[in-house]
Amino acid sequence: MNPRAAAGWFALLAVATVAPAQGPIVNTIVNHGPTANRYDLVLLGDGYTAAQQAQFNSDALAFCGAVQQKEPYATFWNYINVHTVFRASAQSGANQPDVVPPIVVNNAYGATYNTGGTARCLYIQNTALAAADAALAPANEGRVMVIVNDPRYGGCAGEFAVSYNGPSMTEVEIHEIGHSLGLLADEYDYPYQTWTGGEPGEPNITASPTGQKWSQWLGSNGISAFQGAGYYLYGLFRPKLDCLMRDLGQPLCAVCVEQLTRILNGIVNCIDTATPATPTVVIQIGAQQTFSITSIVPPQNNPVISWKVDSVLQAGQTGLSFVLATAGMGVGGHSVAVSVQDQSPFVRVDPNHTMLDTHTWNAIVSDPTLAELRVPSITTSLIWLAPGQEVDVTTTVVNDGPNATGPFTVEHFLSTDSTWSLTDSFVGGYTVPGLAIGQQDVTTRRFRVPTLTAAQVQFLFAVVDRGNQVHEVNEGNNINHTAMIVQNPPCTPALEFRDDLLYPKDAAAVSIINGGTCLPTVIARCATPGSQYLIVWGCSGTSPGTTIGNLTVPLNQDLFTMIGLQSTNGALFQQFWGSLDAQGVGRATFQWPAGFNMQPLPGNFAAILLDATPQFVGVTNPVAIDIR
Amino acid sequence: MQISSILGCVAFVGALCLFLPTGTSAPPAGNAGDPLAQQPAEPTGHLVLVVQGDAHALRVTNVVAKTDPFAGVPKGLTSDWQLVIADAAGAELGRYPIDMAHFDLEPANVGRGRVVTGDVVRDSRVTLLLSVPDFAAAASMTFVHGQQQVGAVSALELRQLRLDGGK
Numbered sequence: 066m067n068p069r070a071a072a073g074w075f076a077l078l079a080v081a082t083v084a085p086a087q088g089p090i091v092n093t094i095v096n097h098g099p100t101a102n103r104y105d106l107v108l109l110g111d112g113y114t115a116a117q118q119a120q121f122n123s124d125a126l127a128f129c130g131a132v133q134q135k136e137p138y139a140t141f142w143n144y145i146n147v148h149t150v151f152r153a154s155a156q157s158g159a160n161q162p163d164v165v166p167p168i169v170v171n172n173a174y175g176a177t178y179n180t181g182g183t184a185r186c187l188y189i190q191n192t193a194l195a196a197a198d199a200a201l202a203p204a205n206e207g208r209v210m211v212i213v214n215d216p217r218y219g220g221c222a223g224e225f226a227v228s229y230n231g232p233s234m235t236e237v238e239i240h241e242i243g244h245s246l247g248l249l250a251d252e253y254d255y256p257y258q259t260w261t262g263g264e265p266g267e268p269n270i271t272a273s274p275t276g277q278k279w280s281q282w283l284g285s286n287g288i289s290a291f292q293g294a295g296y297y298l299y300g301l302f303r304p305k306l307d308c309l310m311r312d313l314g315q316p317l318c319a320v321c322v323e324q325l326t327r328i329l330n331g332i333v334n335c336i337d338t339a340t341p342a343t344p345t346v347v348i349q350i351g352a353q354q355t356f357s358i359t360s361i362v363p364p365q366n367n368p369v370i371s372w373k374v375d376s377v378l379q380a381g382q383t384g385l386s387f388v389l390a391t392a393g394m395g396v397g398g399h400s401v402a403v404s405v406q407d408q409s410p411f412v413r414v415d416p417n418h419t420m421l422d423t424h425t426w427n428a429i430v431s432d433p434t435l436a437e438l439r440v441p442s443i444t445t446s447l448i449w450l451a452p453g454q455e456v457d458v459t460t461t462v463v464n465d466g467p468n469a470t471g472p473f474t475v476e477h478f479l480s481t482d483s484t485w486s487l488t489d490s491f492v493g494g495y496t497v498p499g500l501a502i503g504q505q506d507v508t509t510r511r512f513r514v515p516t517l518t519a520a521q522v523q524f525l526f527a528v529v530d531r532g533n534q535v536h537e538v539n540e541g542n543n544i545n546h547t548a549m550i551v552q553n554p555p556c557t558p559a560l561e562f563r564d565d566l567l568y569p570k571d572a573a574a575v576s577i578i579n580g581g582t583c584l585p586t587v588i589a590r591c592a593t594p595g596s597q598y599l600i601v602w603g604c605s606g607t608s609p610g611t612t613i614g615n616l617t618v619p620l621n622q623d624l625f626t627m628i629g630l631q632s633t634n635g636a637l638f639q640q641f642w643g644s645l646d647a648q649g650v651g652r653a654t655f656q657w658p659a660g661f662n663m664q665p666l667p668g669n670f671a672a673i674l675l676d677a678t679p680q681f682v683g684v685t686n687p688v689a690i691d692i693r
Numbered sequence: 694m695q696i697s698s699i700l701g702c703v704a705f706v707g708a709l710c711l712f713l714p715t716g717t718s719a720p721p722a723g724n725a726g727d728p729l730a731q732q733p734a735e736p737t738g739h740l741v742l743v744v745q746g747d748a749h750a751l752r753v754t755n756v757v758a759k760t761d762p763f764a765g766v767p768k769g770l771t772s773d774w775q776l777v778i779a780d781a782a783g784a785e786l787g788r789y790p791i792d793m794a795h796f797d798l799e800p801a802n803v804g805r806g807r808v809v810t811g812d813v814v815r816d817s818r819v820t821l822l823l824s825v826p827d828f829a830a831a832a833s834m835t836f837v838h839g840q841q842q843v844g845a846v847s848a849l850e851l852r853q854l855r856l857d858g859g860k
């Protein structure tokens with residue numbers, strides 16, 4: 066037994082007594098800026114005893130020294146921070162189960178050669194502990210390099226990149242992070258003969274002998290399509306005759322450099338700082354505001370800077386700062402955006418625009434002479450309620466601006482989602498005569514939840530000054546909402562109008578002269594499938610009504626009832642007779658043509674329900690229809 | 694539908710209603726989507742999660758809180774595997790793709806362990822680091838693969854993991 070093996074077995078037996086007492090030690094050894102905008106690489110050590118921490122520190126620095134000489138890391142070195150987390154191992158070195166006798170080492174992360182049966186594959190076994198330790202670094206991008214204190218040649222890469230610390234350490238390390246960071250394939254061509262699979266996913270090997278995958282590089286930088294890659298002698302091709310992903314001591318080829326450059330730039334924003342730091346800037350109209358950035362694009366990459374205001378390119382503005390002159394601009398929100406395009410020669414194809422970064426400010430141009438309406442609260446007297454039920458809504462509107470307002474409207478809408486639109490169900494509103502500076506209006510009004518309202522969470526919106534009658538500093542904060550739970554409706558059949566912006570829903574009007582449309586709607590949620598409805602018209606009042614069997618239709622039958630029945634489902638009374646849909650809803654349209662010359666004609670609609678027999682089984686409430 | 698599930702839905706919707714903020718929403722002229730989704734509580738820093746599992750299930754085994762801001766999702770990173778962070782009412786605060794490129798996610802290979810080709814390791818056992826924003830309102834984290842939930846961290850577990858983080 067060689068001395069090292071003997072020491073290993075001894076240590077295994079004594080593991081409980083030699084466990085290191087000290088917790089992980091965290092250091093930042095390369096600090097190029099804030100972790101939120103740098104690629105934060107974490108280095109762990111395995112097989113270093115507490116007494117060998119200086120060796121780990123030295124190995125980590127050697128890695129940094131080497132990687133910053135290698136493209137693309139050299140050019141983008143200022144995009145990278147490097148942190149170390151040192152956990153002392155009880156014993157030095159890595160496990161070697163493939164030697165006789167096997168060497169067993171009590172190290173921190175279980176670094177072991179011959180992983181997966183490949184002698185040189187040095188990988189860690191305790192990935193959970195390694196990940197937990199790496200999480201202690203100030204930040205990380207998920208990629209961790211483990212340096213193993215063992216002179217036997219080896220390395221491997223998966224989620225972690227692992228390397229020994231012998232003479233080729235730095236070359237192995239950079240090769241392995243090519244795998245773990247860049248998702249690059251090995252370009253060497255052993256041990257297999259002929260590839261028969263499809264196109265590999267990695268960017269630096271292809272089954273196509275033309276090298277179409279890296280067509281942007283063909284003919285330059287020595288890039289072509291060389292057979293032998295991805296462990297196969299035939300059938301797979303690599304971009305360059307030699308590359309670090311094939312042989313140590315080589316630079317990375319242009320295809321590999323391009324991939325790594327895109328990944329680094331996908332994480333690091335080349336706009337490092339932006340001033341003002343806040344995303345929203347309020348500027349008094351007529352004033353000027355300077356916007357500026359700092360960029361970390363390497364100067365040799367000739368960054369192109371452009372500024373836009375409200376998406377309009379500002380000619381001649383290509384510097385790190387821009388002065389916005391607000392004279393002549395409209396009051397309200399504007400966007401100011403700066404873009405920086407890194408023109409690195411390393412990247413020729415960039416589908417995810419990793420080399421382009423943009424910062425946008427919301428510039429609010431304000432007029433101190435304007436009012437400013439806001440809706441700090443909207444509350445309801447009920448949270449659980451049913452269609453047809455009445456509920457009180459209390460809305461608070463305040464004028465925060467330096468000027469008083471004239472009259473403005475407050476309108477309420479029910480919506481099935483938390484975004485208001487004009488097609489949401491209008492449930493009425495009121496007019497506020499005006500608010501003095503700093504004054505607030507608190508108004509409670511009652512409304513009836515439309516019968517047609519679906520049983521689900523409904524959002525009740527307060528929309529203030531929809532017609533922009535009051536000129537405000539900020540027109541964008543005039544809405545607020547709350548939520549209510551609408552339960553299943555009662556079984557009582559109902560008739561109401563479903564027209565937008567109509568409230569109450571049981572009274573509609575059309576113009577004798579100009580014509581008009583309204584949308585009477587039957588709601589009978591409990592009706593049996595196949596039920597029909599018939600909407601009838603009358604202009605002689607609703608009481609005492611007309612008896613049909615044991616039902617009383619709330620309409621007094623008259624001439625207009627007869628006219629309506631004769632014209633049912635014609636041009637005026639569209640779908641006044643029809644079948645209820647699966648939700649028990651029947652949708653009709655009353656279409657009054659323009660150009661009539663007659664006296665005003667107030668009237669009513671009511672609906673009768675018929676089952677499949679068909680027997681009359683129910684009647685609805687009346688709704689008013691006013692032809693005027 | 695069973696009565697218990699109906700009651701569950703009702704309770705959920707009730708909780709949603711009780712916890713929904715009544716924040717000022719988007720300008721009237723705009724129609725830019727759900728203001729709740731647009732305006733999550735600002736994260737106070739970020740969390741580094743240690744995620745473990747396999748193609749069937751993922752879990753968080755360690756959480757370390759950082760004061761530095763979340764660096765954002767790398768440009769171009771998309772994944773069927775995502776972590777969804779939600780508040781106590783179930784409202785989604787954020788959804789973050791998980792880079793699983795280095796793992797063997799074939800369900801039939803679960804339990805197979807590591808396979809080495811050349812010097813590349815593919816492991817059916819997942820261990821990775823994931824950075825996400827540290828939302829003060831975060832009450833749960835859910836792992837999803839496509840439409841399927843493959844793991845979850847409750848508010849209680851999250852609190853305990855945070856307390857244990859870095860130990």
